[in-house]
Amino acid sequence: MKRRGLLIVLSGPSGVGKGTVRAAIFNKTDQKFVYSVSATTRAARPGEVDGKDYFFKTREEFEKMIEQGQLLEYAEYVGNYYGTPIDYVEKTLAEGKDVFLEIEVQGAIQVREKMPEGVYIFLTPPDLSVLQSRIVNRGTDSDDVIQQRMKKAREELNLMKHYDYAVRNDQVDLAVAKIECIIASEHLRVQRSIDTIEEIEEELEAMLD
Numbered sequence: 001m002k003r004r005g006l007l008i009v010l011s012g013p014s015g016v017g018k019g020t021v022r023a024a025i026f027n028k029t030d031q032k033f034v035y036s037v038s039a040t041t042r043a044a045r046p047g048e049v050d051g052k053d054y055f056f057k058t059r060e061e062f063e064k065m066i067e068q069g070q071l072l073e074y075a076e077y078v079g080n081y082y083g084t085p086i087d088y089v090e091k092t093l094a095e096g097k098d099v100f101l102e103i104e105v106q107g108a109i110q111v112r113e114k115m116p117e118g119v120y121i122f123l124t125p126p127d128l129s130v131l132q133s134r135i136v137n138r139g140t141d142s143d144d145v146i147q148q149r150m151k152k153a154r155e156e157l158n159l160m161k162h163y164d165y166a167v168r169n170d171q172v173d174l175a176v177a178k179i180e181c182i183i184a185s186e187h188l189r190v191q192r193s194i195d196t197i198e199e200i201e202e203e204l205e206a207m208l209d
């Protein structure tokens with residue numbers, strides 16, 4: 001039996017730098033995970049590519065995906081839907097590849113309920129002022145949206161207790177190194193090797209017979 005891949009979920013409050021950390025992980029030539037591209041109803045930002053950054057959908061299309069059970073999780077975030085297509089995640093894990101999700105906290109909690117065997121990593125800001133300046137300096141959002149994102153970030157920090165690991169994002173390369181350590185250790189968990197060990201035991205028993 002092929003060993004299933006590991007589901008890795010990176011989450012954390014708005015503006016904590018999840019996107020930057022994720023990009024740094026995927027820019028590395030030796031990264032071994034597969035990124036799950038999300039669907040969203042928000043408009044593409046300059047330079048974003050449909051199918052690579054997101055699958056850009058209308059509200060009607062997205063709601064159809066919800067109705068048809070095509071999403072592993074979804075959340076409404078600052079007026080737009082965001083969700084993870086389930087088929088791709090299932091298929092890739094079944095192929096034995098690690099799947100990496102970078103999603104907001106409500107969605108991550110839904111995934112945790114369905115797939116508790118995953119690894120849940122919460123990215124924390126060095127402090128609240130850093131978080132505020134990151135949200136403001138993003139420069140792409142109106143004042144109203146910035147206010148909503150700050151309020152949301154405060155609520156989101158409270159959800160850290162539902163995660164397995166907390167990684168402080170004070171320096172992107174350090175955060176990436178820590179995430180890589182977490183994933184390497186998770187692969188070594190005894191529980192994840194049980195199938196392999198049982199196979200070895202059976203082979204040994206057969207040799208003894």
Ligand code: 5GP
Pocket residue numbers: 013014018038039042073074075077082083084102103104105106107108
């Ligand atoms: P942005 O609009 O800045 O690209 O993303 C806004 C938020 O949505 C970020 O916190 C990002 O992590 C989150 N996000 C992206 N894709 C998904 C998804 O598939 N599901 C959920 N729940 N959140 C997502």
